[in-house]
Amino acid sequence: METTLCEEIEKIQITKDVPIPTKKQCHLLVENSYKNPITGRKLDPNAPNGLYRKMVNECKDIQKELDQLAKPKDAPYKPELDIYEDTHKKVLRLRLRNALRKALRPILNHRDTLENRIHYAKVVRTYLNHVQSCIHSSKQNPLKVALFEEKEGHLKEMIYFDRRIGSESVYGTAYLNTGKGLARVLKFSIKIMSDRFTSEVDLLKKMSQLAEKGTSPNMPITYAVKKCITPKDMTLLKNPSAIKLMKTGGYYVVLNELANGDTHDFFKFTYTNREYESVITQMLFALQAFHNLGYVHNDAHLGNFLWHKISPGGFWQYQYNNTIIYVPNTGYLMVLWDPGFAKQKRLPDLYPNIDFYRTIRLLMSISTSKYYQDKNMIGIDIEALRPFDKILYTMISNDLVKSSFIKTFIEVFDNLKLFHHIYYKNKKVNTLPPNSVILNKIPYKL
Numbered sequence: 001m002e003t004t005l006c007e008e009i010e011k012i013q014i015t016k017d018v019p020i021p022t023k024k025q026c027h028l029l030v031e032n033s034y035k036n037p038i039t040g041r042k043l044d045p046n047a048p049n050g051l052y053r054k055m056v057n058e059c060k061d062i063q064k065e066l067d068q069l070a071k072p073k074d075a076p077y078k079p080e081l082d083i084y085e086d087t088h089k090k091v092l093r094l095r096l097r098n099a100l101r102k103a104l105r106p107i108l109n110h111r112d113t114l115e116n117r118i119h120y121a122k123v124v125r126t127y128l129n130h131v132q133s134c135i136h137s138s139k140q141n142p143l144k145v146a147l148f149e150e151k152e153g154h155l156k157e158m159i160y161f162d163r164r165i166g167s168e169s170v171y172g173t174a175y176l177n178t179g180k181g182l183a184r185v186l187k188f189s190i191k192i193m194s195d196r197f198t199s200e201v202d203l204l205k206k207m208s209q210l211a212e213k214g215t216s217p218n219m220p221i222t223y224a225v226k227k228c229i230t231p232k233d234m235t236l237l238k239n240p241s242a243i244k245l246m247k248t249g250g251y252y253v254v255l256n257e258l259a260n261g262d263t264h265d266f267f268k269f270t271y272t273n274r275e276y277e278s279v280i281t282q283m284l285f286a287l288q289a290f291h292n293l294g295y296v297h298n299d300a301h302l303g304n305f306l307w308h309k310i311s312p313g314g315f316w317q318y319q320y321n322n323t324i325i326y327v328p329n330t331g332y333l334m335v336l337w338d339p340g341f342a343k344q345k346r347l348p349d350l351y352p353n354i355d356f357y358r359t360i361r362l363l364m365s366i367s368t369s370k371y372y373q374d375k376n377m378i379g380i381d382i383e384a385l386r387p388f389d390k391i392l393y394t395m396i397s398n399d400l401v402k403s404s405f406i407k408t409f410i411e412v413f414d415n416l417k418l419f420h421h422i423y424y425k426n427k428k429v430n431t432l433p434p435n436s437v438i439l440n441k442i443p444y445k446l
Contacts, residue, residue, distance in 0.1 A: 193252050283334050309331065
């Protein structure tokens with residue numbers, strides 16, 4: 001992890017292209033503008049964006065910071081040289097802190113954009129590069145479990161299993177996990193599942209590729225998949241934190257990005273109609289992207305949609321044929337999850353629209369369902385549901401099996417104008433408000 005952060009810091013302009021000069025070196029630069037006072041190499045003072053101009057600006061910035069830090073204070077007098085040395089060290093510390101913040105920003109804010117999510121995945125994969133496939137008892141806390149890497153003949157703990165999410169299930173057991181040391185900033189979820197579920201693991205990888213290739217932001221990213229055949233750590237047999245699969249072997253360790261929760265949690269609060277339209281549209285577009293893989297999800301209940309809290313603002317653009325659909329980023333990114341019951345579309349009696357039908361019907365039933373009321377979920381405003389109710393009605397009227405969800409979605413736009421916060425563009429019209437910010441230059445595919 002330390003190497004990765006250093007590599008990020010080296011990319012920062014001031015530490016790579018423009019080294020921080022000392023006061024003396026700034027004076028030398030003024031005296032001889034044709035010579036680099038740090039390296040002794042030639043400089044071209046006339047180059048518009050050359051190193052000379054950058055170093056001059058750097059010297060000016062440093063002098064401003066030194067002047068600010070060297071203002072008189074209620075402290076014993078110090079000679080000018082001592083003041084300069086003290087304040088110069090402060091400047092260096094401040095700039096190192098800012099460099100670290102810049103390097104860590106994509107990690108700490110990794111949910112904010114698809115680009116940050118992809119960058120974060122690369123950082124996690126670098127950290128996981130040599131992690132072993134089988135889980136062991138923790139060396140630091142023998143009552144806990146961890147993943148290790150073998151380094152110079154010794155096992156080194158790399159991933160902690162902080163706590164279990166939910167209960168042990170035949171379909172898998174999920175955990176909240178973190179790295180070790182500096183890598184504690186790396187947080188993700190691990191699912192332990194039997195190696196019988198190969199098709200689900202393969203589908204998770206395909207879903208992850210949809211996100212990482214920029215096809216759909218509404219897919220989960222899988223960081224890595226490890227397969228443990230036979231565990232060698234016999235202490236697991238008496239470890240209370242070890243589930244049965246960890247003791248017997250024959251399991252997958254699937255490392256995924258960590259969401260804020262599922263929509264059972266999300267709909268425990270009320271939102272604006274703009275937020276509802278954005279969230280529900282994302283859920284349906286996630287299903288559409290999944291169907292493009294050639295599968296029906298077949299289990300599209302509200303617990304299988306995850307949400308990420310992100311910075312709000314701007315619009316995501318999606319494309320279907322010649323129509324662009326603009327979905328507002330209201331601060332919530334929705335992601336489809338758990339393809340464990342997915343089936344190929346070509347199988348009899350399985351058609352994609354069953355996923356849309358189930359999702360919309362469940363959303364409409366939140367206010368009346370005892371199951372959802374027992375979870376303290378709050379019903380969605382009728383006006384916010386109206387466009388989706390109309391989509392469902394139109395699809396049923398046109399024979400749900402044969403009709404196309406996305407075509408019906410666009411028809412509701414074009415003919416009924418029921419959406420108030422989602423916009424579209426085709427050859428005839430563009431309803432997007434002027435000066436709107438588009439978040440992705442290349443539209444996501446539907």
